[in-house]
Amino acid sequence: MPSDEKIEKVLRIVDALRTVIGSSSDPFNVDVKAQIEALRKLLPEWKELGEILMDVEALNLLSRVVELQEKWVRYQASSLYVDPLLVELKIIASTPEKLAGVFAGSWHPILKVEQVSQSELMRAINYWNTLLPWGERFREEFGQERGLATLDTMNLVEMKILTEEELNRKIEEVYRELASMFELQEKVDYWKFISGKNLNETVARAVILSHVISSGLASLEIKPLEENIFIVKHTVDKYPKSMAIAISSPRGEKER
């Protein structure tokens, strides 16, 4: 027999034994004598340490199966042994009311007291008395709570994060890019257009595009059913309207 085949044979034995040990199936399904005989025949062939350890593992599992067989015999001889199939049939044939009666007839609930002791009550009172009001409780950890605020472009310019020249240059750049696309197609996919290398760039392009649109140089066409947003040259609507588009994390092509 080739070496690989022998190793595979032992591995099969190990697997089969592990399955029996791990489940609640009958351990007498394992022919212990035949398995020991098979391992005995293969033993002189093993030379490598790994092979010998595999043989030891198989033998160890076999001894555990023998232990399970002993327990199985003890259990079958005990008064609690009932054929699982019979139990299953009885369950199927009974009504929930009858089954509830079966449980109630063998149920002896635990007695316990559900009452707060005097010492527990004193501990609770002390805790309550030392507890800070809700508003003051996390002030030290989180500082004063502040409401949400908005930073518009003017604020950014004032804070010197963005200069007016830079903003104008970026708007022009984006508009030129958009105008070149309008030469080839009537409308441009919004998500594809604003998509940048990362989330920051995407958001920056979306903000600049909003300036282009607010200036009346382009408009948006929203198809709610198809969930599509297009940038178009001219608006169909007579009156301008404001809309919010949420952009969070990158998700494929569409970044929302």
Next chain:
Amino acid sequence: MSEEAEVAIKVKKVLQVILTPKARAPGAKGWELKRTIGKDYYSIIQVLGTELDKLGLVIKVVGETGELSPQATTEQLDDARYYIIFKEPLSTREASPSGMSIDDMAALAIILSYLTSKRGKAPAKEVERMLKEKLPKWKVEWNMRRFVRKGYLMHNEDDTLSIGWRSIVEVDFKSLLTFLLATPPKEQETSES
């Protein structure tokens, strides 16, 4: 103080320790009782048992392998947990106010008898399949989670279910199987009525 009065105080103390609500499980450990009333706690337990018997209650001593016999060693008794349970089982009507609905009790009867027939352990999916024979699907999962939380069942890492500590304390498995096997099938019930 007379010996009788001393015993009476110890009996009250033991009762208090066993009944006091605990964070993890009801009852009290043997070593806990030993620490409270001394080495002779088991003889005090026996005195308490006699008193409780008059009230229809009984002390159940549960070790790692299940209920302990009076012949258990001192070490086993120290490690065991002591519970006070009802001596006689309740009727379905009496059991209902405890928060157990008919469906809950039926579910426990199915699970525990099935697990007992499988030597105390079976794959969770097999148990679910059995329950679905009698209960709506949503209630099966909800009930199983609740029974595990209450200690009636134990969910093992290999996705099997086994009998939980509370079932070992509260359920008389021999009666459970006897009653189940003695239950007449539905057809027979209807023909009799």
